[in-house]
Amino acid sequence: MRIVVGITGASGSIYGYSLVRALRELGVDTYVVATKMGGQVMQYECGVKVEDLKKYATLLDNQNLFASIASGSFLTDGMVVAPCSMNTLGGIANGIGDTLLSRTASVVLKEQRKLILMTRETPLHLIHLENMTQLARAGAVIMPAAPGFYHRPTEIWELINFMVARILDAFGIDxxxxxxxGEKEGVQ
Known part of the structure; x- marks a missing residue:
């Protein structure tokens, strides 16, 4: 399995970081591309530099439109943008492929592969909602960073893992x- 992870400048870079680490632990071939603001937010929120992700995945420059993932002939199982800023969402919704991240998302859509956009903004205005609707019609999965609480989390990592698990579920990754x-409490 091969998955691309995009990380943008929305708050919540811990989701992308945790997803990349989980994919590595599960043996998934992972490619990461981050926007400039995505890297800055990750450093601010997590104390992690984007370059540190090289331990877990192949890291690609967002300005390199010659990268493998920019082509539909490079086979992937799909892409996750976590977190997905409204700026990036709007660009993808309107077919703007001027960066590696947005170009790759466009390629994933045109090849009818799975595209998951973990939106991280609230409240939403009409343009946000219309962009999400347009992308959902094009085949994207809109997955807001909205963890559940029925598992009675007591620590932040449990909320993060809830959302990472939902992404892994969407790709059929055990x-x-x-x-x-519905499972017994404490059973993993």
Whole structure:
């Protein structure tokens, strides 16, 4: 399996960082591309530099439109943008492929592969909602960073893992990151 992870400048870079680490642990071939603001937010929120992700994945320059992931002939199982800023969402929704991240998202859509956009903004105005609707019609999965609480989390990492698990589920990747609804309490 091969997945691309995009990280943008929205708050919530811990989701992208945690996803990349989980994919590595699960043996998934992972490519990462981050916007400039995505790198800055990750450093601010997590104390992690984008370059540190080289331990877990192939890191690509967002300005390199010659990168493998910019072509539909480079086979992937899809892409996740976590977190996905409204700026990036708007660009993807309107077919703007001027960076590696937005170009790759466009390629994933045109090749009818899975594109998950973990939006991280609130409240939303009409343009945000219309962009999300347009992308959903084009085949993208809109997955707001909205963890559940039925597993009774007591620590932040449990909320993060809840959302990472939902992404892994969407790709059919087996994991043990959460207790599912209806399972006995404490059973992974």
């Amino acid at each position: 994991h043990g990151l959460l207790t599912r609804w």
